[in-house]
Amino acid sequence: MIVTHDGAPREYPNLIDGKETPAADGQTFTSTNPTTGREWGTFALSGPADVDAAVRAADRAFHGPWAAMSPTQRGRLLSRWGALIAENAEFVGRLESIQNGKVLAEMRTQAIVSEDWLHYYGGLADKVEGSVVPLARSSVLNYTLREPLGVVAVVLPWNSPTFMTVMAAAPALAAGNTVVIKPSEITSASAVELATLALAAGLPEGVVNVMTGLRECGEALIDHPQVRKVSFIGSVPAGRAIGARAGGRLITSTLELGGKSPNIVFADADLDLAENGLLTGIFAAAGQTCVAGSRAYVHESVYDELVGRIVDRAGSIELGDPLLERTQMGPVATSAQLAKDEALVEKAVAEGAEVLHGGARVTVPDHPDGFFYAPTILHRAAAAHTIMREEVFGPVLAVTPFRDDAEVVALANDSDFGLAAGVWTRDVRRAHTMARALQAGTVWINTYRALAYNSPFGGYKDSGTGRNNGLEAIHQYLQTKSVWCELGTDIPDPFVIRV
DSSP states (O other): OOOOOSOOOOOEEEETTTTEOOOOTTOOOEETTTTTEEEEEEEEOOOOOHHHHHHHHHHHHHHHHHSSSSSHHHHHHHHHHHHHHHHHHEEEEEEHHHHOOOHHHHHHHHHHHHHHHEEEHHHHHHHHGOOOOOOSSSEEEEEEEEEEEEEEEEEEOOSHHHHHHHHHHHHHHHHEEEEEEEEEETTTTHHHHHHHHHHHHOOOOTTTEEOOHHHHHHHHHHTTTEEEEEEEEEEEEHHHHHHHHHTTTTTTEEOOOOOOOOEEEEETTTTTHHHHHHHHHHHHHGSSTOOOOOOOEETTTTHHHHHHHHHHHHHHBBBBBBTTHHHHHBBSSSSHHHHHHHHHHHHHHHOEEEEEOOBBBBBBTTTTTTTBOOOOOOHHHHHHTTTHHHHOOOEEEEEEEEEHHHHHHHHHHOOEEEEEEEOOOOOSHHHHHHHHHHHOOOEEESSSSSSTSSSOOOOEEETTSBSHHHHHHTTEEEEEEEEEEEOOOOOTTSSSSSO
């Protein structure tokens, strides 16, 4: 049952096998509302015993009621789950804004569109098909089956918890797997609520389980012998560690990691659109998105004009309580992230960058203890500087002029990351040439920060492995079995391989 949230602290247990379950040892941890800087919720601090209980529940459901359903039945339940999330979008959105500080309009929208993701993958559930292989030997019937893996561990970040829970869980469940979700300790409440809605939609107990906890909980989950795949969205260091742990057990992982995405504006671009796109790329969600366009490359002929425009726009961004409709940018999610923003900007200045706007913590009326950081624009940062190499994950934009196409391709690709890129131009030939040249999993042309349930999303280089969304995602939660049936009666030589 959905609880009515009034902003007061409340306790959240785990949700394991369809039941609210405190941590086995009774321990808890707290989370902080970044707008107020005060503690907000108390959560179960899960340990190995809780992990084992959740995974075993998921495994029982995988071999029991979930497997007993037809793919069509499973798909209908996923669609119903999506509809319930959308019906409760206001509640879910407010809950997320309280947890991570992102504006309500954004979090409400993410809850609403979760229905599209679950409807899409619900529709794919009964379209997972094998094939008949036309072998040279006509006496043999050879066909393939696409089968689910088993229990999938879903380990999530804090910046878009509902959206990313659905993005990871929907294809896994549509493929016939069950899931154990380990949300970020910063945004654990919404995961528990989503699992409650899954039960209300009719998904059997144990199909969707949620354990809250810290790093040790996630490690125990990945190491559990009954977990057959890991889906992780988060930072590069954590992704490396998770991929290594999964690989050590010879299970696969889908890793959607960080970015340092270039947003490139050519001389012929529509500057009104480009201005909006640069702002969208870095100041939406206070820059706390993996695709943040944190490196802006602007052609030298329009550099001064466009940079002046975005500096002016940055100065007019309304900072404040994310639950208020007038607010355009809320706080960053944690005190640690605030300290990181401050430290990286200070280092950028020490290395020679110049602050054009912002560059400091901001005190917001009514919320003096909130984790607010000003929309920040830097220039004169060299390609080798830390601010151009490391992901800030905050509202910090570095702008750089360029002369020609070859130079900007080299600058854009000079990064360990490769998640996304933006291109702003009216030249169709240039647009598609750049799309091929840029080393990124997603290239946006005359738009930015757009996603769809049926379009694959993921990174090149250190930005990850595998893909979320689209047909490619569901295939990553399936394994292929080849079945051979000899129809003939000839007796072959038993000492020679049959090819």
